[in-house]
Amino acid sequence: MKRLFTICLMLMVLMQCINAQQEKGLSFTSLDWEEMKIDSVLPVYTEVVPLNTDYRLHSYSVALLYPEYAALSSKEAQVAERFDSLLSEAIDVETFVGVERGKGLLDISFIPIRKNAGRYEKLISAQIVINATWNGKQNAPITRIAETGRYATSSKLATGTWVKVSITEDGLYQFSRATLRKMGFTNPDNVHLYGYGGHLLPEHVFSGTHHDDLVEVPLYYNAQTDSWLFWGNGLIHWQEDTRISNTYARQACYFLTQEDTPSQIETIASSKYEPQYNLYTTRAHTLYEKDKEAWYSIGRHLFDGDDYAKNNSHSYKLSAIDPVGNGQLTVVFTASGSTSNRVNISLNDTVPFTFTVAANSDEYAKATEAKRVYELDTLFEGGTPANLNVHIRSEVGKRARLDYLAYSYDRKLSVTTTNYIDFRSTEKAVTAFNIEGSNVKVIRTGKVGQKDALIEGAQHGGHYRICVEDGTQHFVAFNPAATFPEPSVVGNVKNQNLHAIDSLDMVIIIPTSGKLLSEAQRLADAHLQYDGLRVGIVRADQIYNEFSSGTPDPTAYRLFMKMLYDKAKNPDVAPRYLLLMGDCAWDNRMLSGAWINKNPDDYLLCYESENSFSDTKSFVMEDYFGLLDDNEGYEIKREKSDIGIGRFPVTRPADAKIMVDKTITYMSNKNAGSWKNLVYFLGDDGDKNSHMRYANNVAENTISLYPDIEVHKIMWDAYTRVSSPNSNTFPEATKQIKKQMNEGALVMNYTGHAGTHAFSHENVLLRDDFEENKCAQLPLWVTCACDVMPFDSDTKNIGESAVLNPNGGALAFYGTARTVFASQNYHMNRYFMQYLFSRRTGKSNERNRIGDAIRLAKNSIISDNKESGYTENKLQYALLGDPALTIGNPTQKIVVDKINDHDVNGNSIPLKAGERVRMSGHIEREDGTTMTDFNGIIQTRMFDSKENIVCLNNAGEDVEPFVFTEQNILLHESQDSVRAGLFSKEFIIPIDINFSNQEGRFVFYAINDAGNIEANGHNEDIPLGGIVDNTDFDKDGPQIYAYLNNEEFQNGGTVNATPLFVAQLSDASGISSSGNGIGHDLSLCIDGRSDLTYNINEYYSNEFGDFTKGTVAYNIPTLTNGAHSLTFRAWDVLNNTSQIQLDFVVDNTMATDILHMVASQNPATTGTNFMISYDLPGSECDFIVEVFDFSGRRIWMHEEKASEPSGVYSVAWNLTNGAGSRVGTGIYLYRCSVRCGDSKWTTKAQKIVVLNNK
Secondary structure: OEOOOOOEEEEEOOOOOOOOOEEEEEEEEEOOOOOOOOOOOOOEEEEEEEOOOOHHHEEEEEEEEEEEEEEOOHHHHHHHHHOHHHOOOOOOOEEEEEEEOOEEEEEEEEOOEEEEOOEEEEEEEEEEEEEEEEOOOOOOOOOOOOOHHHOOOOOHHHOOOEEEEEEOOOEEEEEEHHHHHHOOOOOHHHEEEEOOOOOOOOOOEOOOOOOOOOOEEOOEEEOOOOEEEEEEOOOEEEEOOEEEEOOOOOOEEEEEEEOOOOOOOEEEEOOOOOOOEEEOEEEEEEEEOOOOEOOOOOOOOOEOOOOOOOOOEEEEEEEOOOEEEEEEEEEEEEEOOOOOEEEEEEEOOOEEEEEEEOOOOOOOEOOEEEEEEEEOOOOOOOOOOOEEEEEEEOOOOOOEEEEEEEEEEEEEOEOOOOOEEEEOOOOOOOEEEEEEOOOOEEEEOOEOOEOOEEEEOEEEOOEEEEEEOOOOOOEEEEOOOOOOOOOEEEEEEOOOOHHHOOOOOEEEEEOOOOOOHHHHHHHHHHHHHHHOOOEEEEEHHHHHHHHOOOOOOHHHHHHHHHHHHHHOOOHHHOOOEEEEEOOOOOOOOOOOOOOOOOOHHHOOOOOEOOOOOEOOOOOEOHHHHHOOOOOEOOOOOOOOOOOEEEEEOOOOHHHHHHHHHHHHHHHHOOOOOHHHHEEEEEEOOOHHHHHHHHHHHHHHHHHHHOOOOEEEEEEHHHOOOEEOOOOEEOHHHHHHHHHHHHHOOOEEEEEOOEOOOEEOOOOOEEHHHHHHOOOOOOOEEEEEOOOOOOOOOOOOOHHHHHHOOOOOOOOEEEEEOOOOEHHHHHHHHHHHHHHHOOEEOOEEEEEOOHHHHHHHHHHHOOOOOOOOOOOOHHHHEEEEOOOOOOOOOOOEEEEEEEEOOEEOOOOOOOEEEOOEEEEEEEEEOOOOOEOOOOOEEEEEEEEOOOEEEEOOOOOOOOOOOOEEEEOOOEEEEEEEEEEOOEEEEEEEOOOOOOOOOEEOEEEEEEEEOOOOOEEEEEEOOOEEEEEOOOOOOOOOOOEEEEEEOOOOOOOOOEEOOOOEEEEEEEOOOOEOOOOOOOOOOOEEEEOOOHHHEEEOHHHEEEEOOEEEEEEEEEEOOOOOOEEEEEEEEEEEOOOOEEEEEEEEEEOOOOOOOEEEEEEOOOOEOOOEEEEEEEOOOOOEEEEEEEEEOOOOOEEEEEEEEEEOOOOEEEEEEOOEOOOOOEOOOEEEEEEEEEEEOOOOOEEEEEEEEEOOOO
């Protein structure tokens, strides 16, 4: 996380209608300058306004009426002065019309500061007025819902035999008769060519910009060589003198098939009109570009492999064919360093130049670029040289790399020097082209909506002349007597038909290798089973084949999704989710050293930014694939995504299985419990409390919107910082977070500094903590922090480690791949959490899924075009996980009907310390009726009133200590039964309360016996204060029965070095475990030592349905060998106490006893779980589980260190051997070995039968 930059106030304002030429005024808006602070840059005010359905027929402008201003302070004015060029006397309001799933949205943004008579003033309030002017034409992106005529109903690839071929460069290519026969075609005369090669697809998408499916490229039969010719589009093309590279592909593809009739190329006569231009030349280019290395693992561009720091002088040779003038050399050179780099260039050893590559001005940039263009005709006698030697020298020892050299020049139209020449004019007018040569043919190459055609011309002396009505079209002239290169054969292509796919709710794209198909199918089946989603699975190469001519291009993913989106009959059946089930690389072509040995077929593409230098200006943008409305793709930082997108960063089936298993387990609600009602907000310290303030604001907003959810906060600065010469740490904060990670939560939400390896400068949470975590109650992790999950790099990072941990970590991870900024993160976090738990628009019975929340949050955030804003910030966020998952806070309502015979129903019911509480209530459907078919369990948690937590300002900043409110003193927790939708319970409020007379809080969670219906609720109408008159009915302390490890323990017995202490407690008033009273804790003291005294309140739990009984279980930290004693003290809620003492002997070599061992499925057909019960619960032990065939050969082994509080260790076996192959039917032996600490190994073995394992 970096310093604060832009601060945007985001408001969603509902407008019912904006009529043509009618002003629509919003109510007066007052700007909160406490929130919109002028920090290092100027703030930007933004709003997103829904538009009427006829928005396409209007133009929009915004005025600020009746503005009120106030002067900036001197400190604020200093900041404004730095951005003086952005300010004027009138505030400039910027508007942008975006489209989200066919609905128009007006983005409004402005810097609320003006420069008036030399003085800077800030806007205090104004009336924002929107002017909608009828213009009678489409002026904004247009959705194409149900536009079926735009797309083929069936792909060309659906039938027939197909062979894919490839090229790399633009040029004229041939297929000889022998080559076609070798490919398997029996009649070469009837072979047809389809496709359009490898030019980078246009990102700006609307009707007519792209080919649909494969288009035929008519072949020209050349009788002179008995071959078929075509013009092929390679990976680089030119727009005037600008080169455009496909940075996603290594080869450009076409397809061959045999049909019933020969391929026919149309012949077109030259134009009969008098040409306006009579040309003998065309523009040509020679490129030197060797893409090998990058300055940083970001962006789409690579650079030359030679680092000038090692050798500061290099020479490059470029040649021109038949140059006739207008020579131009473009040099693009990059350098890295805190100082500028002076570069000397000489051309043909005679013409010297000097330029400077600027120092890195952006602290987050790894290099800078300098581009120079030299006009050669004025530099060389005789004009443009045929050969150009470019010598470049940079400063010694400074890092620098060449990007590319481009030699552009006017070339004579001729096929005498070379066998072909391609050409075009810059003028869209009737043009005559005169090609030198006597044996010349000319083909007009195809474009969208137009096929290749042979142009008839005429010989005029030594030139072949054609005349065309549009000179900007592309042509190729060639000598038919010559031979040309042949494409390479990629291989046969199986029939496919993505164009025939009907509507889908969700698409899963898997890599070309197909290795992940079975896991994708498991996930698709689960979605159909659990939430009825229609899910389609497609391989990446199938998408390329139909949407980018078989050439890898990320726009192909988008075009495929757009086809499904456009063909949908209405927005409700249009696709909503895209899961990219495959890892990706910022170097999509895998040419750089880090990726060169990887197989692109095991990966999916990612959309990378043009910027390949800056960690803040570059981005990897998953939302690009979701820009599905027409006319999008031209302002991608501002446009609105139409689907929710997520990614599984996996290449191996085993890793895919981990994520699919987690997702299906979550959907099946297998591990449901009250943890699914817990949300934790974590806030970093420092930066003038900004991270804690932002985290707290989002937490309070979540509490306000969704009060039935139990929200807690862990703020670093609320804990004592421990300092050493090398580091600062917050050990108590780390302990609390890791405790919750081990117990489970619905969402864990962090705001602050981070990197790939840790949260915050104090390393409060490490990547290892995510990798080593073991918990089945998996949260969605949300991180508003820098570089937590650069999933397009090969760097290990927190996000990927969390989701790929097979035993815990995270269900999914929403975070950033690049450096981000605090203030903008705050808005992302606030909107995301707001939408995560809300209902779908127009679907009150359906909750938003993760992908919906991401889409809506990003679409609510405006990326302004001001220099003061960082428009890439929201693009840095991505989801590692399934976007179609509903993060399950419960959907049904728990209602309290009576407390102590008083009707609740909004009434305030005061409660006192020591008071017996009798409560009853019901589970309620959305329509307000009782769920009489609900039978299950309800958990009740009662909290004391809110407390102000004053932070410690550990960083010593010049700010007031941060203060936040928390309600986390747990007075009572219990589980009871629900029958026919009704519940009742009874307990006594502890004596130790705050006595504030402020509201306490009940939080409820319930789940039915089938585990498929959950409910939650809360009640805050319970002021807590005072004490009951009589507590004399109970003067006795709790009854205690305690032991170590198991109930067979005898006082004075021998135990291991980390024994499990268990105490069973009972008391008529209930056990006190709130920790709210001084000294009234459940405490365990070893050997009478204060440093070995432990508060174990949090390890206590009541028995089901009985608040008078409960158990506390605690693993004692490692003890030395020899005799010890312990004293355990307990209190009841009326502050009566009891204690018990145990003596014991520690022997750290004591062997573990395996009490019981079983395979969950035996016989096993698809898999089984080996479950081992042992006598040292909670102790960290080494486990080895092995499987042997009956000849004694070991075929599978699993080894790990684990600590199981329940004393039952479990490991899954998928019935495969060590190589991953399925084992055959038969009898096998499984053996478990356990060792705790320095003890000896204990081993036990049993048989297992495997049947029909296929």
